Amino acid sequence: MENVKKIFRCISFLLLFIAGTASVYADTVRGTVVDDTGEPLIGATIALKGGSAATASDIDGNYSLQVPDLKTAVLKVSYVGYLPQEIKVNGRSTVDVTLQTNAEQLEEVVVVGYGQQKKASVVGAITQTTGEVLERAAGIHDISAALTGNLPGVVTMQSSGMPGEESAKITIRGASSWNNSDPLVLVDGIERDMNSVDVGSVKSISVLKDASATAVYGVKGANGVILITTKRGEEGRAKIDVSFTATLKSASKLPNKFDSFDALAARNKAVVHELGLMPSSWSYMTPYETLLKYRNPANLEEFERYPNVDWQDYLFKDAAMAYNGAVSISGGTRFVKYFAAIDFVHEGDLFRNFDNHRGYETGFGYNRINARSNLDFQLTKTTIFKVNLSGSNGQKRSTWPNDGSGFNQSNWNDVQVWAGAYNIAPNVFRPVYADGSYGYYPAFSSQVANSADLLANGGAFKTTATRINTDFVLEQNLDFITKGLNFRGMISWDNQFREQGRGVSDLYNGPQYKWIDPATGAVTKKNPTETTSQFDYLPGSKWSTQAGSVSNGNTLRNLNYQLQLNWNREFGVHNVGLTGVWTRQETAVGSMIPMYREDWVFRATYNFADRYFVEYNGAYNGSEKFKKGKRFGFFNSGAIGWRVSQEKFWEGLRDWWEELKIRASYGEIGDDSGGRYLYMDEWGTGGNTSMDITGYDNRSMYTFYYLSKLGNPDAGWEKVKKFNLGIDYAFLNNMFAGSVEIFKDKRDGILINGNDRAMPSYFGQTPPTANLGKAESKGFEVEVRFSKNINRNMRVWANLSMTHAANKIIDRDDPALKPAYQKQAGYVIGQTHSYLDKGFLNSFDDIYGSPSHDVNDASRLPGDYYIVDFNGDGVVDNKDSVPYGYSGTPQNTYNATIGFEWKGFSCFAQFYGVTNVTREVSLVSFGNHIDNVYNIGDWWSGETGTGDILIPRWYSTVSGYSNGTQYLYDGSYVRLKNVELAYTFTNGWIKKLGLSYMKLYLNGNNLWVWSRMPDDRESNFSGGSGSGAYPTMRRFNFGVRFSL
Secondary structure, eight states: HHHHHHHHHHHHHHHHHHTOOOOSSSSEEEEEETTTSSSSSSTTTHHHHHEEEEEEOTTSSSSEEESSOTEEEEEEOOOTTTTOEEEEEETTTTEEEEEOOOOTTOEEEEEEEEEEEEGGGOOSSSEEEHHHHHHSSSSSHHHHHHHTSSSEEEEEEEEOTTOOOOOOOEEEESOOOOSSSEEEETTTTEOOOGGGGGGGGEEEEEOOOOOHHHHHGGGGGTEEEEEEEEEOOOOOEEEEEEEEEEEEHHHHEOOOOOOHHHHHHHHHHHHHTTTTEEEGGGGGGHHHHHHHHHHOOOOOOEEEEEESOHHHHHHHHHEEEEEEEEEEEEEOOOOOOEEEEEEEEEEOOOOOOOOOOSSSOOOOOOEEEEEEEEEEEEEEEEEEEEEEEEEEEEEEEEOOOOOSSSOTTHHHHHGGGGGHHHOOOOOSOSBTTTTTTOOGGGTTTTOOOOOOOHHHSOOEEEEEEEEHHHHHHEEEOOTTTSSTTEEEEEEEEEEEEEEEEEEOOOOOOOOOOOOOTTTTTEESSSSBTTTTTOOOOOOOOOEEEEEEEGGGGGGEEEEEEEEHHHHEETTTEEEEEEEEEEEEEEEETTOOEEEEEEEEEEEEEEEHHHHHHHHEEEEEETTTTTTSSEEEEEEEEEEEEEEGGGGGTTTTTTTTEEEEEEEEEEEEEOOOSSSTTTTOOOEEOOOOOBBBSSSSSSSSSSSSSSEEOOOOOOOOEEEEEEEEEEEEEETTTTEEEEEEEEEEEEEEEEEGGGGGOOOOOGGOOBOOOOEEEEEEEEEEEEEEEEEEEETEEEEEEEEEEEEEEEEEEEEEEOOOSOOGGGSTSSOOOOOOEEOOEEEEOSSSHHHHHHHSSSGGGOOOTTSSSEEOOOSSEEEEEEGGGGESSSSSSOOOEEEEEEEEEEEEEEEEEEEEEEOEEEEEOOOOOTTTGGGOOOOOOOHHHHHHHHSBBOOOSOOOOOTTTTTTTTTOOOOOEEEEEEEEEEEEEEHHHHHTOOOSEEEEEEEEEEEEEEESSSSSOOOOSOTTTTOOOSSOOOEEEEEEEEEO
């Protein structure tokens, strides 16, 4: 918190300094800004052209602006969704302005590959959003999470709420390859992590989805491209924007577990169920009188002997705090325009603070500082030099990881710190006993961890990631050669470092552990005495501080060169554009030999009277992964567009149907997603020969060298053919606008890794990687935008969208003799497989009449599932696992954002949902023979023969097929993603404070979810299906945003 105070002291000083230098003008011009229906526009920007004065209209559309001279002043008036105007004052003291609606934003500039285009002329599948839209998700500092639902075709999935690791996995229009489905992310034209950018510094984000839009990015654009453009300064007075958000966050949804009373009662039921099979299980029956002691212990001895621990409540606080503050300054003169920003993020820990009496703090947390400076120097009338400097420093705090290199949510040992919320029984032991001993379970001590111990005595591990990015850009107007010709050159140098291992190592220095047998009251201690002295065990404070070190494997160097030539020229109603780009990228991680990529790209566009559009793109891409002669490939695409609404025959419809554009694109893109140097053989070393008939010690001094993996000189590019058909529309005075897209991708020559090839085990080496795979994906997108002024004070708006994207594997080198239903070809990428259950076996007669299992068949009991013998051979075995449900990536996504504005008041709600997705959540009751029971449905009843799930087994063992599809859930959900209530002050006391506006807002993220899943994770990519992950969060945010 001390760092936060220092930062905001600096911010306050900066604001006072800038405010004190504000210019004062003599004359005042007043007026009202309204739309083309006469309704006032709230927050329209009125600026003095060529000067520093600027203001915003109030809730009645009124404005007042001081200018140096009424006779010469020119006003620039703009408002989002309307055409901007420049108005000469001509000595008037009152100037009223009417802005024309431009709901379709046809004059809006859309960021495309290596350039910009007016939205009216775009023929590719491109969607764009602004930084203001992303800022609606206040409290979310991660751009990937803030994108959810805001861009059709973009699917995001979150799996963890761990501070610093809340990034969502992003796919665009689903996956069409199993090698890699991640899109290319470019920040100001350079491939970078989107976490290197603060949400408040984002001007726009464009998503390129079809061949026409992505072809110019070659090999890395095959899965779509996300273009992030940061803010830049504009000529005028210094403008300071400040924002601060305080967030209260809590766990969204955790598995519902029985307490000790109900868990032991459930165990009694399970014991009775399997008694005929396991008569010895009777010893595990718990009398009712004993059950009561777990809920109502009479004294401390019974409290510790009969534990009833709510582990979720014990480990997690009701809420944790997070903070996000940012300040930016922008403006400029004719010579230099500037934008500078700094932001700070603090994410608190949901775990409770446990005093370990060892003198150090543990737990989780995240702090990050981002800084950015974008400078534009107008060296001459035709020359602009841009310098972009940005950097970030983020520090994650965690317990000491098992491997000593970084906390890994997929490492079983690391995630035991939150196992109590998922896997530890309420009655197995107390987290901490009254004498300071920690609980443990001697029967399964290696499988049943004490999360409280791991959290309190787990050390403190800090990982610090530092990024430094530098761009130098030169833009030269070459009109003296030919009108419309421009040159652009850029060189970028990025460095990323990660220090890890700094903190407190407290491994192999455990406290005293004990367990109290509830049946006898006997106490078992793990360390009764010191090993050497045989005195009573004293844990002491044997931890050590660690200085940390720079991780070689996480040190990134990235050097980019770009040379670009643009020519755009209008000849009457003809508009012609040509773009040529050469790029070269050198990337190295740690001490590796740098990887190289080189691209030669061109684009040609033609526009006739803003009515007919033609575009052709080509890319000559090079990759070092293939041998000489195959390293370069030419890939091209084309697109056409027709604005039907510009035709003469449309004039009769234009009164109510303002815009209709039809566009189509087709092209081919290359991808080199396989490993490096695919054409080369790989050799291994290890082992030696015995020099004697018997014995191992008498071995040769010479080490074997052997061929471990075969290279493939014929390995080449994966090729993706993309087709897209789109329609853009707007009607009823632009009240409704949107688009419809239909797309299909066909990918051929997908690289299949040698380990995934259908080769016999006696082949001898790892088979070569080869272009043997085929897959396709197809679907559609629908977007509807609505905006309506109800009266002069109220506006209602909505954004609705839906995306369907489904894929299918055509060929994946499956073994020829494998059953068709177990091959991957013909099914979706990542298809879920399972043994099918067909109701319950309600009697032994049902069991005898059902197919037998090849293992543990004698352990089946009434109440088990009837498992389908899919191949009909009379036995249920591994040949009966079949495709079930969908993959873990949703095929359908839905978004609905609805809002309204009334004077200075505004509010909105965003709902987001997915369907056609399957997720495995293996919450197995009585795992490791402890009384951990999940409330995930009603058990089978022998009386009615019905139930939601099986009666779990306590001690008997069944086949791995017996659970059927019980742990496979329909992963569909609907969540209230964002809600906001806000009020914007634009007049009165705000003006007296020298502010342009002030916005106060209260909003929430992830406030409600409907789902059949037992927790709120959208995917299992962080943590396993049964071990869980750091809880995902529900957030309540209060913030303020103002401008000087």
